[in-house]
Amino acid sequence: MPELPEVETVVKGLRPKMENCTFSRVEQRRKNLRIPFPRDFVERLENSTITSLWRRAKYILAELDSGEVLLMHLGMSGRFTIDETPPEQSGASPGRHDHVIFHMNNGAVITYTDPRRFGLMTLIDATRFHNHRLLKNIGIEPLGNELSGTFLAQCFAGKKTSLKAALLDQKNIAGLGNIYVCEALYRSCLSPLRRAATLARPGARAVERADGLAIAIRNVLSDAIAAGGSSLKDYVRTNGELGYFQHRFDVYDREGEECRRKTCSGRIKRIVQSGRSSFYCPRCQR
DNA sequence: CGGCATACCTGCAAGC
């Protein structure tokens, strides 16, 4: 499920068990995920210490004292689970989709599970990670200071594509996925079909529209992060699972149901845009 | 270059 809020929640959950901790043992149970694991992946991790753990877009980055950065992505179905009892003591054996197991020097066993294997793990040089092919073209962080109506208006100026596609494009804004784009557009009363450039088109409403969208994006994401934190209780479930939380969506997966806006009598519609579902209220989103 | 379709892989729910 991972979009920005889920990845943020995973990072917060992993931090107490990984930051300033050392990899005692690493199990790599297959040779690739979406991309191959790097050469000597296990050897390069073992006995190195994580100096800091953070998120950029939907990537999780662990800076190591070896001078490398461990770069991880959850893809569509990746998740981490933290166990305090080593499997050899609890008697549990790894599942078919448990691809990487980190044994930390604090006793935590952190398992990466990913049925669809759209996730990835790789190691990159700390001095050059900004220029790494996976990170260099990524857009602004939506929870940082750069996101504003002015930014969106400029960024989308001249774009013929839809607002939906423009918001999904990680080169513009990093971390939004299908769900939160649908939710942000709903909150700002903008249609996913609207041409991105019209956000900036001069006119009385243009500033309002762009500012409204910027605020909606920020609020949707921070609400989801807050919900994740509270429903996971310090970001870790009792079963150790991280990053999966129930969140009540206004439009996502609500095809045919009533619009939640009190002043609106519309019904949520599902359409397909560039091969993905968009959910919106055709009555109040314009 | 923009915009779209496609591919990667597995699991699950719905339909027959």
Added chain:
DNA sequence: TGCTTGCAGGTATGCC
């Protein structure tokens, strides 16, 4: 029950 189909929250690539 069992088979087939379509769909899933991400991203890179290739084609026009």
